[in-house]
Amino acid sequence: MDKILVHICCGVDSVYALRKLKEDFPNSELIGYFYDPNIHPEEEFELRWIETKRVCNQLGIECIKGDYDLDLWLSSVKGLENEPERGERCTVCHDVRLTKSAEIAKELGCNKLTTVLMMSPKKDFEVLKEVGEKVASEYGLEFLAIDFRKNGGTEKMNKLAKESELYHQNYCGCIFGLLPQRQFSDFIPELITFSKGRLAGSREELLFIKQIRLYAESNGIKCKEKDFSFIGWRLLSSVCKVNKDYVNHKVLPYSRTIKGVLRAIVSKIEEREDFKIAYLNKGNAKIYILNELKELPLSEPRIFTDPVFIVDTQLKEGDKVELQLKSEFIPDMVSQNLYIGDVESSERKLEFYSDTDSDGNNGYRLEDIISAIDENKEDIEAGKVGIVVYGVELVGRLGRRAIS
Structure with missing residues (x-):
């Protein structure tokens, strides 16, 4: 039986690509490998990992989390910082990620290698194919160059990502790609942590919600997110x-x-x-x-x-x-409420919130909400208890107002 290692960069690019691989290779074993040392900052890396893990869990695919090898990546692309998107820096970046993926594939006894990067319209398919085939041949592997975008693949990906309520990043992850995208602004919020805590509408608040959701879904509990915008x-x-x-x-x-x-x-x-x-x-x-x-x-x-x-x-x-x-x-900041179980029809509702003040105080720990899930798991599954985690609590209780 063929054993295929699939390099994964994020949940959105994998949500359709993995389904396509399962369909095209029904008798093969798929193993996901999340390896993205190019992503800045580390909170963004963790957020994309969680969404990748959610997708793999949905499909019953084992997924391995690679190390955050930031120093390796920075040294590999040194001198290429000003290259344009799809330029030489991207080629080197693909080589770094696929080389490490090939090493892992060999260690796990895989005979084939591919990457969901070929799903992204921002990546050059031919360059990925060339790099992938070169790396794979060096490790005695077959590279599967699949254009996931064909036959409406992009539309299917977007539809599935929306249904799964996946975090949809607005940049590839690379700091050097982000700078020109933001026109070399002195202030780039994606690269800044504004506090020690989880401020309302921040990436840290979203990461907290996604961590809770991953835990609940990993325990077989259905969840629903409802986004809302606010000033x-x-x-x-x-x-x-x-x-x-x-x-x-x-x-x-x-x-x-x-x-x-x-x-x-x-x-x-x-x-x-x-x-x-x-x-x-x-x-x-x-x-x-x-x-x-x-x-x-x-x-x-x-x-x-x-x-x-x-x-x-x-x-x-x-x-x-x-x-x-x-x-x-x-004016266009976004947060979300997380609903765990059937909150609307449950007999009892447990309420938490996701933000903190700038020092990390006045909020809940991840362990607090996980404990509530564990202690009430049977009642949640029976529809007796629902848990809601509100966003933007400490600056006007906006998450609670968003449901009215």
Whole structure:
């Protein structure tokens, strides 16, 4: 019986290609090998791995996760950073990935090798065929050069990816391919981690959802994701000085940018139940004074976006403050709710959420939700219990509002 190692780059490219291979080689054993040291950053690598694993689980195909050999990849493409997409850098990248795949194929006793990269319209089929045949011959393997795009393959892939609710990446994964795609912008959000936590609408929040879904589905529990769009917000930089001294601080989400530097004087201190508010003699900024420095979750969406700083420094009237703030509003940010089991008809619903504050606090751990799945597995399967993980909880509970 033929044994075929299939190099896999992501869930989307594999969702139809693997089905096509099973159809064309019904008497062969397929083994998936996810190997993508070209992907930046590592969180993106993990996200694509999870979606690959979900696809392979659906089809009953064993899948092996390769190492994240970033240093090897960077040294291999050194000097080719400015090559265009489909240029020499891509050829070297294909060679790196297929050479490692051939090594693994040989170790596992496979006699054939192929790659789902031939599914992607962004890749040159003839170059992949040439590289694949060269590498395979060096290891005594047969390379299967299959144009998965033929006969409506791309349309079938897109349909299956949508049905499986797969994460659809918007760049190939390579940093050097992404830079010109973003026109060499100084600010490329795909390559930036904005916090230690899982901010609303971030890749880290999505990765958390996908990890939960993979676990639930691996245990035979059906899941459903519902995407929703919202106006997102990111803090880019901030400075708070009191009487010329830098002060540790937080910024309330959805605080707008301050143009230039705001130099003002504390004109009034107002007592509230849990904190104080320092008002300034000019500008619309405010300072919340807490006993302990922490971020404040929003139970309602913010409509008014005046800048609000949070400190644990006890200000007094007459103090001089200096504030700087740069933030970004994103009108088309996306998050998702995850439904585990039959949530709508279940007798009991367990509720969690996926985001945290920027420090990683005020949220759930992966272990918390996995434990809830394990403890209620029988009742979930019987339709008695459903679990929902809401997105965008801490900045206005938007995931809960998205279902109405």
